[in-house]
Amino acid sequence: MPNPSLPRQNGKQQDPSVRKKNFEEVAQIFTREEALAEADRCLHCNNARCQANCPVGVQIPAFIALVKENKVGEALSKIMETSLLPAICGRVCPQEKHCEGNCVLKEKFGAVNIGMLERYTADTARKEGLLTTPVCAKPTGKKVACIGSGPSSLAAAAELARAGHQVTVFEALHAFGGVLRYGIPSFRLPREVIDAEIETVKAMGVTFKTDVLIGATEKVADLLNQLAAGYSASGAGLPPLLGIPGESAVGVYSANEFLTRVNLMQAYKFPQTDTPIQIGHRVVVLGGGNSAMDAARCAMRLGPEAVTVAYRRSAAEMPARAAEVLHAKEEGVVFDYLVTPKEILQDENGRVSGIKCTRNELGAPDAKGRRRPVEIAGSEFVLPADTVIVAIGQRPNPIIAKTTPELKTTERGVLALDDQGRTTLPGVYAGGDIIRGGATVLLAMKDGLEAAHRINAYLQEGK
Amino acid sequence: MEENTILVKESLNSAVVKFVIYKPLIAKSARAGQFVILRGREGGERVPVTLVDWDANNGTITVIIQAIGKSTCLFNSLKQGEKFLNVAGPLGTPVEIKNYGTVAVVGGGVGIAEVYPIARALKEAGNRVIAVLGARTKELLILEREMTALCDKTVCATDDGSHGLKGMVTDALQALHDGGEKIDAGFVIGPIPMMKFTSRLMEKLGTVSYASLNPIMLDGTGMCGCCRVTVEGKVRFACVEGPMFPARTIDFDELIRRTGEYKPLEKQSLQAFEKDHVCKCGLH
Ligand SMILES: Cc1cc2nc3c(=O)[nH]c(=O)nc-3n(C[C@H](O)[C@H](O)[C@H](O)COP(=O)(O)OP(=O)(O)OC[C@H]3O[C@@H](n4cnc5c(N)ncnc54)[C@H](O)[C@@H]3O)c2cc1C
Ligand SMILES: Cc1cc2nc3c(=O)[nH]c(=O)nc-3n(C[C@H](O)[C@H](O)[C@H](O)COP(=O)(O)OP(=O)(O)OC[C@H]3O[C@@H](n4cnc5c(N)ncnc54)[C@H](O)[C@@H]3O)c2cc1C
Ligand code: FES
Numbered sequence: 001m002p003n004p005s006l007p008r009q010n011g012k013q014q015d016p017s018v019r020k021k022n023f024e025e026v027a028q029i030f031t032r033e034e035a036l037a038e039a040d041r042c043l044h045c046n047n048a049r050c051q052a053n054c055p056v057g058v059q060i061p062a063f064i065a066l067v068k069e070n071k072v073g074e075a076l077s078k079i080m081e082t083s084l085l086p087a088i089c090g091r092v093c094p095q096e097k098h099c100e101g102n103c104v105l106k107e108k109f110g111a112v113n114i115g116m117l118e119r120y121t122a123d124t125a126r127k128e129g130l131l132t133t134p135v136c137a138k139p140t141g142k143k144v145a146c147i148g149s150g151p152s153s154l155a156a157a158a159e160l161a162r163a164g165h166q167v168t169v170f171e172a173l174h175a176f177g178g179v180l181r182y183g184i185p186s187f188r189l190p191r192e193v194i195d196a197e198i199e200t201v202k203a204m205g206v207t208f209k210t211d212v213l214i215g216a217t218e219k220v221a222d223l224l225n226q227l228a229a230g231y232s233a234s235g236a237g238l239p240p241l242l243g244i245p246g247e248s249a250v251g252v253y254s255a256n257e258f259l260t261r262v263n264l265m266q267a268y269k270f271p272q273t274d275t276p277i278q279i280g281h282r283v284v285v286l287g288g289g290n291s292a293m294d295a296a297r298c299a300m301r302l303g304p305e306a307v308t309v310a311y312r313r314s315a316a317e318m319p320a321r322a323a324e325v326l327h328a329k330e331e332g333v334v335f336d337y338l339v340t341p342k343e344i345l346q347d348e349n350g351r352v353s354g355i356k357c358t359r360n361e362l363g364a365p366d367a368k369g370r371r372r373p374v375e376i377a378g379s380e381f382v383l384p385a386d387t388v389i390v391a392i393g394q395r396p397n398p399i400i401a402k403t404t405p406e407l408k409t410t411e412r413g414v415l416a417l418d419d420q421g422r423t424t425l426p427g428v429y430a431g432g433d434i435i436r437g438g439a440t441v442l443l444a445m446k447d448g449l450e451a452a453h454r455i456n457a458y459l460q461e462g463k
Numbered sequence: 464m465e466e467n468t469i470l471v472k473e474s475l476n477s478a479v480v481k482f483v484i485y486k487p488l489i490a491k492s493a494r495a496g497q498f499v500i501l502r503g504r505e506g507g508e509r510v511p512v513t514l515v516d517w518d519a520n521n522g523t524i525t526v527i528i529q530a531i532g533k534s535t536c537l538f539n540s541l542k543q544g545e546k547f548l549n550v551a552g553p554l555g556t557p558v559e560i561k562n563y564g565t566v567a568v569v570g571g572g573v574g575i576a577e578v579y580p581i582a583r584a585l586k587e588a589g590n591r592v593i594a595v596l597g598a599r600t601k602e603l604l605i606l607e608r609e610m611t612a613l614c615d616k617t618v619c620a621t622d623d624g625s626h627g628l629k630g631m632v633t634d635a636l637q638a639l640h641d642g643g644e645k646i647d648a649g650f651v652i653g654p655i656p657m658m659k660f661t662s663r664l665m666e667k668l669g670t671v672s673y674a675s676l677n678p679i680m681l682d683g684t685g686m687c688g689c690c691r692v693t694v695e696g697k698v699r700f701a702c703v704e705g706p707m708f709p710a711r712t713i714d715f716d717e718l719i720r721r722t723g724e725y726k727p728l729e730k731q732s733l734q735a736f737e738k739d740h741v742c743k744c745g746l747h
Pocket of ligand 2: 498508509510511512513514526527528529530531532533534535536573576577676677678679680681706722723726729730733
């Protein structure tokens with residue numbers, strides 16, 4: 001009998017005072033005992049709300065039942081029927097907004113720790129050699145390109161390979177994974193986990209190519225001459241800045257640059273690696289999303305005196321994943337709410353010397369229902385800072401649209417899609433952050449899966 | 464043949480090396496003013512260098528690299544037959560090639576190599592092309608023969624007077640002007656102060672000037688914002704919107720500050736590298 005009233009297992013974590021000095025994973029994998037105890041709490045609801053609220057429909061009660069029987073290999077196969085990146089999702093999905101947020105146990109006993117169980121299943125099955133590469137259908141002889149190698153493209157590539165198509169993933173950078181590789185730090189998502197998940201997609205017969213910037217190295221039209229269809233998931237690009245004076249001062253980073261230096265280029269190992277990073281004494285991160293949390297926690301690990309996150313609304317409106325905010329606080333990151341930066345101050349050498357800010361109070365809700373920050377008159381003050389990281393969102397990558405005249409865009413510069421996920425170029429579909437302008441791994445994957453199904457249908461029509 | 468293989472390596476002087484690299488896709492799509500990003504080893508930096516030449520038939524591209532720091536010293540120690548780890552491109556917006564009338568292409572140091580493909584494209588578009596080449600000393604002045612063969616007129620200037628005019632490229636441009644040359648447009652590539660003063664002079668002489676900027680870059684695909692420069696008071700990303708911009712309104716002083724950001728760390732990196740390698744670039 002399930003026993004939901006047992007305490008929720010949260011697993012062990014590296015001690016904050018230790019982990020704030022390293023880039024090793026914070027959360028430790030469940031032990032078998034912890035996993036079994038947690039699996040025991042699941043009620044295996046019919047019409048499970050957790051499953052209904054998973055954007056890719058992971059069969060949650062069913063996989064947890066297999067964990068309980070100690071059949072981790074089968075449990076993993078069950079997850080992989082709908083999600084090809086379980087070790088990643090188990091670590092980075094905002095479970096509190098999807099599965100766990102809808103668990104019937106949530107109010108009374110605390111939700112089942114579905115994220116940690118997913119991760120346990122994926123890591124354990126892989127380690128014990130129980131992962132079965134998904135079976136692919138008979139080759140169709142059709143070739144499909146996936147542009148970018150972020151989660152959206154990986155999901156599409158795997159699903160297309162499963163349908164028997166010959167898939168090539170083209171990545172502009174020298175390493176695969178998109179934001180998983182250059183944005184999300186190794187202490188949340190170890191590099192080996194990304195490598196392993198990509199190996200699985202490779203084992204399904206997908207070819208991966210680095211250093212190909214579609215639109216520049218090869219035009220979309222040229223690709224379509226060689227291939228039957230394409231999925232464009234080139235993610236976000238061109239980081240938005242604040243548009244306030246002083247943003248080009250030395251010591252101001254966009255979150256993308258800061259995180260790319262640390263995560264993709266491994267600047268934290270400099271001079272063993274060649275790309276440097278400059279960290280000051282007082283770091284201020286502007287923003288309140290996942291990028292802001294990652295930037296703040298990476299900065300902390302580079303050893304400054306203080307790291308502050310300055311956010312323009314209050315704690316309740318912060319879009320970052322709850323666990324990241326908690327972890328950041330444990331590691332000593334200070335949060336300063338209801339703050340709007342007005343100007344980045346510079347010393348005589350053009351280096352950051354502080355941020356002129358104003359205080360806000362919360363006003364009426366905006367279109368999304370979040371209460372709008374309203375400036376308090378006369379509240380100006382200076383936040384001391386010598387490194388500033390601007391983490392205020394993402395804009396869609398413009399390269400594909402710019403270099404492909406056949407692709408129409410909306411007035412916001414986003415590729416125009418019809419209700420079938422089709423671009424204006426026949427055979428080319430698009431999804432993920434390039435369309436959503438900054439969402440989640442899961443939503444990006446969902447777009448990839450849906451596009452793969454549509455491409456299958458399109459190819460079956462014999463085009 | 465494997466991609467990224469070095470087919471030809473040739474030293475142009477003690478610090479500057481020319482590489483011909485096998486990279487068919489880039490050879491097919493390259494245009495004047497674009498660049499590639501190179502990496503030499505695992506853990507290596509992503510370093511932007513200009514596409515100096517390309518040959519779609521043979522699938523090759525040519526780059527010319529001056530050793531000034533760790534990564535460029537590492538590149539220049541690669542041998543013929545070895546491979547670059549990564550070669551990505553072509554990146555950046557090509558220079559607008561049309562008939563401007565009489566144009567000056569101005570190169571300083573390794574900038575001479577960078578401006579060469581632009582000179583060639585401008586010549587093909589029917590311009591009268593004057594090359595103005597500058598270097599500290601004769602030994603460092605590269606591609607004079609190629610430029611002379613290509614351009615309608617070529618003038619050289621060296622700081623120490625060991626070749627051509629004694630002085631800077633600005634002195635050479637002033638001399639051309641004083642000699643009655645009316646130059647409609649100028650394309651300048653070289654050290655930042657040289658670009659700053661050259662474009663100022665050009666505006667004074669009634670020449671519309673363009674400068675190719677070399678901010679620090681990371682991804683080179685418009686994702687990170689590291690390469691931002693201020694032109695006409697607006698933030699522009701040099702790796703996608705440049706590297707060539709109308710020079711009159713470029714904030715060169717900001718660019719100098721921003722490219723100096725990592726100087727102490729770069730020095731540390733180079734010293735660590737030199738402990739293991741004997742650097743043959745002669746500059747250190
Ligand atoms: C710092 C940070 C932390 C985040 N944390 C979380 C989290 O904890 N949980 C969560 O669910 N979501 C998180 N997100 C959001 C999530 O990572 C993204 O929504 C998701 O990665 C989008 O996937 P994608 O495949 O659409 O694009 P991306 O992951 O951006 O991948 C796009 C890839 O395409 C490549 N590319 C671009 N142009 C071209 C081209 N022309 N040719 C070839 N390749 C090209 C890029 O180099 C890149 O590798 C985070 C985002 C950031 C920035
Ligand atoms: C668009 C563009 C085209 C270029 N074309 C050429 C070329 O054809 N031939 C050539 O020899 N050089 C070229 N450069 C300059 C070349 O990229 C730098 O010399 C090189 O990055 C220095 O790296 P390093 O490790 O050897 O030296 P470092 O010791 O790292 O740096 C020395 C100096 O180079 C600059 N620099 C450092 N890292 C970068 C970087 N990632 N991007 C840009 N500048 C940097 C800095 O101002 C620094 O002070 C170009 C630069 C740009 C932006
Ligand atoms: S180098 Fe990253 S945006 Fe230009």
